[in-house]
Amino acid sequence: MVEVHALTKLFPTTEGGEKRAVDGITFHVKAGEIYGLLGPNGAGKTTTLRMISGLVTPTSGYARLAGVDAVADREAAKRNLGYLTASTGLYQRLSPRELLQYFGELIGLDRAAVRKRIEDLVRWLDMSEFANLRCGGLSTGQKQRTNIARALMGDPPILIMDEPTLGLDVLTNRVVLDFIRAEGARGKAIIMSTHYLDEAELLCSRFGLIHEGRLVGEGTLPELQERAKKKRLSEIFLSLCGKEEHVLDLGAGLGTLSAHSASGT
Amino acid sequence: MLNRYRRVWIVYKKELVETLRDRRTLMAMVVVPIVLYPALMLVLVEALRKETGRRQEERYQIVVPDEAHAAWLQGVLARDKELHEEQDAAQNTTHKSPDVDPTMGLRATLRSDKVDIVVAKPGESLWTLVDRQKYHIGIVLSPPPGAEHDNVNHVVQFIYRDTDPRSEFVHDRLNRILGAEADRIIRERVIKATGSAASLEPILTNSLSTASPAQQYAKILAMLVPFLLVTMTITGAMYPAIDLTAGERERGTLETLAVSPVPVGQIVAGKFSVIVTIAMLSTALNLGSMSAMVYFSKLDRIVSGANLMRAMDKDAVEARIEKLDAPSTGSFTQKYYLEQRRTLEAEAEKKVGFVTRAAPIVLLAMVPFAVLAGAVMLAVCSFARTFKEAQNYMMPVMMASIIPALVVSYMPTIRLEGVLLVMPVANIVVLIRELFLGNANPSAMGICLLSTCFYAVSAVVVAAKLYGHEAVLFSDVGSYKSLLVRRFIRPEPRPWPALALLMLAVLFPAYFYWQSYLVDPGESAARFRVVLGLSQILLLAAPPIVVAWYLKIDLRETFSLRIPSALHMVGALLMAASIVPVSSVVGQWIASLSPAFRSNDQLFEQQAKLLTSGSFAAMLTAFAVVPGVCEELLFRGFLTAGLRGRVSNRMVVVIVGVLFGVFHIYIEKIPIVSLLGMVLTLICLNSGSIAVSMIVHIANNSMGLLATQSERIRDFYGLSHDTGSIAIDGRVLMFAAAFVTGLLIITLVPRKTTTTP
The missing domain is CATH 3.40.190 (D-Maltodextrin-Binding Protein; domain 2)
Incomplete structure (x- = not known):
């Protein structure tokens, strides 16, 4: 469903040089699969997801969504895609219902279909309490639920989620994870990136571990365990990117990778 | 699949609702004109009255x-x-x-x-x-x-x-x-x-103005109103322009919108329409409020009364002489x-409500300006990542709009002609003034509106190119450097439409300025030729070539640098041999349609004087070869390549032809030069070689030039000396047949090799 081949992105740096933010990443995600793209801050996860979504043009390589090239035919590729990030904003002066209607109409759904889809999503994501309030006044959890509903308006076969649970309370966190699992079970190809490795272990069927723009490991959990001779994802990651010693010195055993972002990435 | 207009409408509807729900927009758009202006004016009038009274007391x-x-x-x-x-x-x-x-x-x-x-x-x-x-x-x-x-x-x-x-x-x-x-x-x-x-009083001077009191009143308004309106339109458009671009980027909604399956052009079109709507609403409210204020504060009587002091009728003069002897x-x-004042008051009474009547016309004339202002602001704001950054970018835009408006306001003798026709902002300010005074010339108005629309379209296309660009969308994705540093630029086969239109939008006024500087009767012919040749090379040919090279755009593809096939070459030569008599007959026919298209004899003589001096080779180089090559590189090269593939070939021919026509400064030349431009674009597109259109273009210029010089050539072409009538004889028909044959060969015979689509 999603093909990513030798995806590379170079950025100019302020010093006049260039930085290889993503360096030849290749992976595939099948329908019904939840793929976890894991790595510390600045590893290149977000840029990779943006290239797959057609928001950023790759320097070389390509991404195909349901067979459509993300750059050559952006609109057709995006039609297969639901995209959600922790930083995605909402229109402050519209209500969730109006916002959903806007995106539904833009996708090309007819009026009746838009109305039905909104009612289904409002019920499913338990949004009826705030569906008619302005988005500007919603809580973080309510905003994220609205955002999920927005990403699902067109019922796309592919979902890309960049840190979907960042900054959420326990309750909303649960709603989001349940929803990802349910969508995977409905046969969608899902790519998610996260800092929370425990979450990823529970949810994802396959993993891509990114470090400094390169894919240092890829496969199912047993495959990765076998390769790194470690049990936990965090240990596997540190082992594969050669940072194990450094972390052990710090006496770490941290649950997230974000604390290590300062170590040269 | 939704059609594009429906999508633009969906974006428009949503953006309008959201903008109108914003308190800040409402403040700028409604509260300021409806409450603040009248309040300020009433305070001013009241203060004036108080001051006068106080001084007397x-x-x-x-x-x-x-x-x-x-x-x-x-x-x-x-x-x-x-x-x-x-x-x-x-x-x-x-x-x-x-x-x-x-x-x-x-x-x-x-x-x-x-x-x-x-x-x-x-x-x-x-x-x-x-x-x-x-x-x-x-x-x-x-x-x-x-x-x-x-x-x-x-x-x-x-x-x-x-x-x-x-x-x-x-x-x-x-x-x-x-x-x-x-x-x-x-x-x-x-x-x-x-x-x-x-x-x-052995000499009594008295001046009688033929202008009606309403026109005199309009003259005063014509000085003030364009400047005020320009300022108001910009103020009205500014907030939505920032909010819908940089504001959206800052709030994180731009990413959401960018990932939805809607072409950026349609999103930008929707947003642009909202900005223009808000700008026009703001202008209308301001104008309405001003009219009401002037009406109720009786400011119009004050203004017009003071002005009418100078106008007297004949009876008043006679009465004045009679009174000299009366005890x-x-x-x-x-x-x-005292007598004058009574007349004034009676006149002023009649004129009350003039502003209200003029308002709709003025509002209509403001539409192209709102379109241009909205487009430029959208383009500039699309470059900004934050609201604050956009506000900083807005300052120069505001200054660039307000200063020409202010300057023109203080230059009442400026007419809508020459360079001013295509000078952004200033042309609209003068147009509004001319409309007020009832002097607007339809063809000048046409060029003014056409050039304004062209700038607006270019700005919208640039906005669409910038809007949603990754360097603007994500601050962490490097910087603007990726837009401008050659190393990071991806090679492209052809210029994108935004670039082609921007190129022309920049060269257009620059070249106009230059041309008006050139048309100086005191200039020596030799120097004129050198300056003309250099300006063509530096202003028309060099910019597209340099830009294309820098942006890694394929030069061969962009400038159609291919050797034409032998058959196309034959077609080109046939057209080259016959273009002068054909264009002469077509030109006469066009001139017979409307006096606006008849050539200006004085201008022609002035040009002919410059043309006839100097050596034959120098003349041909300066007036035929250099323009033929340079104009082809810009129009049939860069511009045509930019539009090709984005609109149908038929549209490319029409757009490039009309722009080519408008580019030639004189109004009366526009139809014939546009037609020529269309023919040249058509043969360049079909032959895939710029050489074909260059040959025909150079032939048109050089043979036309020779025809003005040599009686023999005129006779050969069968051109009549009497330009007022169209003489179609056997010879003209023969040339027409040669021309059409050449055109058919080029348009019907396919190219040898196919180029990348």
């Missing part, structure tokens, strides 16, 4: 050296009061005075009951008394009053402080009163000596003034 202290001076001054003031009472009585019977003095306080005089005349103590210096602010003014007559004989002339010395407004006011009034007193004395002396006062107590000046 004030007691003024005048110091004189002795009793004789005091008695003399009292006599003068009493005569002045008498005159004013007489005037007021006359006025009250005919017409009720408006609340506000139409001459901005001119009427306010010194009332004798408000004046204290104090005699200085012996030994006190008037200078010191006034300087110590004990009195407003001191007066000394030389020779002193009392010894009054018929032929004694007095010098009146005023001592006052011109930094004290009251001192200045009383000085001003006394000066006027003494002027009237002098009139009276002259009149008495002349009547005594000659028995008549008719000799007093009168008052001075002539005051009598005349």
Whole structure:
């Protein structure tokens, strides 16, 4: 469903040089699969997801969504895609219902279909309490639920989620994870990136571990365990990117990778 | 699949709702014009009225050296009061005075009951008394009053402080009163000596304006309103332009929108329409509010009244001469003034409501400006990542719009012609003024609107290119460097439409300025040729080539640098041989359609003079070869390549042709040059080689040039000397057949190789 081949992105740096933010990443995600793209801050996860979504043009390589090239035919590729990030904003002066209607109409759904889809999503994501309030006044959890509903308006076969649970309370966190699992079970190809490795272990069927723009490991959990001779994802990651010693010195055993972002990435 | 207009409409609807729900927009758009302007104006008018009243109510202290001076001054003031009472009585019977003095306080005089005349103590210096602010003014007559004989002339010395407004006011009034007193004395002396006062004014000057009072009023508005409207439109458009671009980026919603399956062009079109709507709503509200304010505050009477002072009718002149002999107590000046004022008030009364009637026309003329302002703002704001950044970018845009508007406002003699036709912003300001004055020339108006729309389209296309660009969308994705540094630029086969249109939008006014600088009759022909040739190379050919190279755009593909096939070459030569008589006949036919398209003889002679001097080779190089090559590189090269693939080939031919026509500065040339441009674009597109269109273009210029020089060539082409009639004989038909054959060969015979689509 999603093909990513030798995806590379170079950025100019302020010093006049260039930085290889993503360096030849290749992976595939099948329908019904939840793929976890894991790595510390600045590893290149977000840029990779943006290239797959057609928001950023790759320097070389390509991404195909349901067979459509993300750059050559952006609109057709995006039609297969639901995209959600922790930083995605909402229109402050519209209500969730109006916002959903806007995106539904833009996708090309007819009026009746838009109305039905909104009612289904409002019920499913338990949004009826705030569906008619302005988005500007919603809580973080309510905003994220609205955002999920927005990403699902067109019922796309592919979902890309960049840190979907960042900054959420326990309750909303649960709603989001349940929803990802349910969508995977409905046969969608899902790519998610996260800092929370425990979450990823529970949810994802396959993993891509990114470090400094390169894919240092890829496969199912047993495959990765076998390769790194470690049990936990965090240990596997540190082992594969050669940072194990450094972390052990710090006496770490941290649950997230974000604390290590300062170590040269 | 949704059609594109429906999508633009969906974006438009949503953005409009959201913008109108924003308190800040409503403040800028509604509250300011509806509440603030009238409030400010009422305060201003009220303050003016209060000030005039207050000055009249004030007691003024005048110091004189002795009793004789005091008695003399009292006599003068009493005569002045008498005159004013007489005037007021006359006025009250005919017409009720408006609340506000139409001459901005001119009427306010010194009332004798408000004046204290104090005699200085012996030994006190008037200078010191006034300087110590004990009195407003001191007066000394030389020779002193009392010894009054018929032929004694007095010098009146005023001592006052011109930094004290009251001192200045009383000085001003006394000066006027003494002027009237002098009139009276002259009149008495002349009547005594000659028995008549008719000799007093041997020359009466009077100016009669053919403009109606409404037009005179419009003239004043024409100075003020365009500037105000330009400012208001920009203010109205600014907030939505920032909010819908940089604001959206800052709030994180741009990413959401960018990931939805809608082409950026359609999103930008929707947003652009909202900005124009808000700008026009804002302009309409401002204009409405201004009209209402002017109407209710009677400001129009003040403004028009002051202006109409200069206009008098013939009867008034005769009446004025008659009155010179009539016995009168008052001075002539005051009598005349009173009479004029009555006329003015009657006229002003008729004109009330003029602003309200003019409003719709003005509003209509503001549409292209709103379109341009909205487009430029959208493009500039699309570059910004944050609201604050966009606000900073807006400052130069505002200055660039307001300064030309301001400059043009203060240059009432500027007409809508020449360079001004295509000068952004300034052309619209002048157009509005011409509309107010009823002078607008339709073809000048057409060019002005066309060029404005062209700039607007270019700006919208640039906005679409920038909007949603990764460097603008994500601050962490490097920087703008990726847009501009050559290393990070991905090679492209052809320029993108935004770039092609931007190129033309920049070169267009630049080249116009240059051309108008060139059309200088004092210029020597040799220097003219060199400057013309260089300007063509530097302004038309070099920019597209340099830009294409820098941006790694395929030069061969962009400039159609291919060797044409032999058949296409034959077609080109056939067209080259026959284009002059064909275009001459078509040109005459176009000229017969409308006088606007008839060529300007004076201009033609001026050009011919420059053309006929110098060597043959130099002439051909400067007027045929260089323009042929350079214009082809820009129009058939860069511009055509930019549009190709984005619109149908038929549209490419029409757009490039019309832009080519408008690019040639003279209005009367536009239709024929547009047609030529279309033909050249068509043959370049079909042959895939710029050489084909260059050959025909150079042939057109050089053979046309030769035809003006040589009788033999004119005879060969069968061109009649009488340009007023179209003579179609066998020879013309033969040339037409050759031309059509050439065109058919090029359009019907396919190219050897296919290029990348």
